[in-house]
Amino acid sequence: MITGILVIATVWNNVLMGDAGMISFGQAAVMGAGAYGTAIAITRWDTPFVLALGVGVLCGAAVGAIFAIPAQKVESYYLGFVTLAAGLAFEPLVRELSWITGGVRGINLMLPSLKIPLFQSLTPLALIIAAFGVFAVVAQVRLKRSSLGRQMLVAKTSPEAAMTLGVNPGKMRAVAFILTGAMTGLAGGLYAILVGYVGADAFDMDLSFLFFFAVIAGGTGYALGSVLGIGLLYIVPNVLFASLVEYRLLAYGVVIFLIMLLIPDGIVGRLVSIGRFLRGHRDDPKKTSRVGSEVKSMLVDQGERS
Amino acid sequence: MNQSDPSSIELDRPADDVAMAVVIRNVSKKYGAVVALDDVNIDVPEASIHGLVGPNGSGKTTLLNAMNALVKPDHGSVQLLGVDTHRMKPYAVARIGVARTFQTPRVFNELSVWDQVQVGMDTAVDTALGHFWLFEQLEKVKSSWSKSDVSILPHGSQRLLEIIRVVARAPRLLLMDEPAAGLSADEREGLGLLCRRLRDDLEMTIVIVEHDLGLIWRLADRISVMDQGRVVESGTPLELKGRASVENLFTGETNA
Numbered sequence: 001m002i003t004g005i006l007v008i009a010t011v012w013n014n015v016l017m018g019d020a021g022m023i024s025f026g027q028a029a030v031m032g033a034g035a036y037g038t039a040i041a042i043t044r045w046d047t048p049f050v051l052a053l054g055v056g057v058l059c060g061a062a063v064g065a066i067f068a069i070p071a072q073k074v075e076s077y078y079l080g081f082v083t084l085a086a087g088l089a090f091e092p093l094v095r096e097l098s099w100i101t102g103g104v105r106g107i108n109l110m111l112p113s114l115k116i117p118l119f120q121s122l123t124p125l126a127l128i129i130a131a132f133g134v135f136a137v138v139a140q141v142r143l144k145r146s147s148l149g150r151q152m153l154v155a156k157t158s159p160e161a162a163m164t165l166g167v168n169p170g171k172m173r174a175v176a177f178i179l180t181g182a183m184t185g186l187a188g189g190l191y192a193i194l195v196g197y198v199g200a201d202a203f204d205m206d207l208s209f210l211f212f213f214a215v216i217a218g219g220t221g222y223a224l225g226s227v228l229g230i231g232l233l234y235i236v237p238n239v240l241f242a243s244l245v246e247y248r249l250l251a252y253g254v255v256i257f258l259i260m261l262l263i264p265d266g267i268v269g270r271l272v273s274i275g276r277f278l279r280g281h282r283d284d285p286k287k288t289s290r291v292g293s294e295v296k297s298m299l300v301d302q303g304e305r306s
Numbered sequence: 307m308n309q310s311d312p313s314s315i316e317l318d319r320p321a322d323d324v325a326m327a328v329v330i331r332n333v334s335k336k337y338g339a340v341v342a343l344d345d346v347n348i349d350v351p352e353a354s355i356h357g358l359v360g361p362n363g364s365g366k367t368t369l370l371n372a373m374n375a376l377v378k379p380d381h382g383s384v385q386l387l388g389v390d391t392h393r394m395k396p397y398a399v400a401r402i403g404v405a406r407t408f409q410t411p412r413v414f415n416e417l418s419v420w421d422q423v424q425v426g427m428d429t430a431v432d433t434a435l436g437h438f439w440l441f442e443q444l445e446k447v448k449s450s451w452s453k454s455d456v457s458i459l460p461h462g463s464q465r466l467l468e469i470i471r472v473v474a475r476a477p478r479l480l481l482m483d484e485p486a487a488g489l490s491a492d493e494r495e496g497l498g499l500l501c502r503r504l505r506d507d508l509e510m511t512i513v514i515v516e517h518d519l520g521l522i523w524r525l526a527d528r529i530s531v532m533d534q535g536r537v538v539e540s541g542t543p544l545e546l547k548g549r550a551s552v553e554n555l556f557t558g559e560t561n562a
Binding site: 147150151153154157158160161162163164165166167168221276287288290291292294295296297298299 | 444450451475500
């Protein structure tokens with residue numbers, strides 16, 4: 001179930017990276033904010049869990065909005081470093097704000113009702129996590145076919161061209177950060193409920209890097225790639241190599257290294273380009289000339305008709 | 307009607323009662339010691355085609371960028387479609403009805419051929435133009451273009467596709483930077499026909515930077531010749547034909 005939560009955060013990080021072209025090494029802090037928001041809402045204010053998750057969403061969106069501020073000025077890995085700094089600030093910040101976060105002790109929360117199996121080992125919580133995981137994948141696929149998604153892609157590829165189309169690239173970045181922040185915050189809230197404990201050290205840099213590398217490994221921009229990426233980078237080292245505790249990090253490192261070296265466009269990215277290559281070999285020249293002449297006819301036919 | 311018609315030759319400046327789509331006054335821009343634009347003044351009446359010609363580095367593209375607000379002039383004012391664009395962001399200028407194509411066509415590899423055009427429709431200017439003939443034509447190719455990858459298209463088609471995208475925004479003012487570069491002879495002819503039809507049927511105003519002087523002389527209502535950031539000549543194609551600065555451009559072209 002932890003894997004499901006990681007999938008949610010990773011797919012939304014993929015929206016941020018693939019569709020909006022932003023790099024964030026601070027997504028663990030976004031998730032942490034969501035987790036603390038939900039945990040505090042449940043333990044301090046006795047909020048029902050749906051509302052508490054909503055608090056998590058708001059906290060995540062707020063941190064996303066903060067990240068969107070430097071994103072107006074800096075890009076690419078420079079933005080990565082700024083968000084990295086924000087991510088590093090998260091743990092000390094949580095310790096300092098101990099009056100509400102519980103400091104080093106963290107927060108314990110009990111929500112047994114969501115963990116009563118409905119059927120065999122299927123709990124309501126598992127259903128909720130699965131639903132939001134599927135939602136994340138569907139949302140990214142749908143986003144690409146929407147006006148907003150196209151404008152994000154244009155702003156990512158050529159901010160100059162985007163501006164002459166009336167698209168504000170800064171706004172696109174902010175929307176991406178806030179949207180991703182909200183859903184990463186939700187993932188954090190689900191994490192808090194699932195684990196029943198929130199502590200600052202769970203949301204460290206390793207987690208931010210996992211979200212980043214899982215997107216790269218699966219294929220930037222491909223929603224299903226993120227699912228595969230988490231599978232490869234989380235399940236392989238933690239489950240398959242679980243008995244070899246000392247070699248867990250080694251396995252993680254080797255997997256990342258091999259993927260970056262051999263398939264920099266990620267697993268799904270590579271599969272798609274192979275598919276394109278095979279299809280291209282069959283009908284490329286014909287299709288090229290047909291679409292090319294259709295493009296030309298858009299101009300010529302217009303004039304001739306008048 | 308076509309204002310390059312010989313009967314209208316006596317109009318050296320556009321008549322005062324014609325509404326202006328572009329009014330550029332005393333625009334200057336320096337990059338360090340390099341003068342990119344030097345006291346440029348240009349008027350373009352609505353529903354006309356204006357050509358900008360001149361040697362490389364004469365400031366043509368910088369002038370287009372200043373009109374798009376991608377470049378902030380050091381001095382002077384740019385008024386487009388009756389709006390003073392001073393202090394406006396580039397995307398705000400675009401939204402008043404200004405479209406732009408680039409010297410290197412901006413196609414987006416992650417979008418299908420159709421979506422290159424769809425982006426233009428997504429960002430359509432809010433005008434009364436609405437749907438015009440281009441949209442009927444486009445509807446017919448929608449399904450085939452949706453399945454096609456833009457990277458399979460040759461350079462010329464990508465350039466035309468960018469033009470179709472911005473025309474699909476139904477802009478009032480269209481700025482094009484060397485739209486004919488890399489096009490075949492009949493593609494250039496098609497481009498010329500499209501420009502005339504946009505001007506005549508939709509009363510669009512078009513400013514074209516172009517090195518194909520033959521095309522510009524056939525197409526434009528008025529032409530400004532630029533050199534070293536200045537507008538050195540301005541007039542109808544016929545008026546300009548005999549002038550020294552223009553003859554130099556033509557000889558420069560044949561020597562190249």
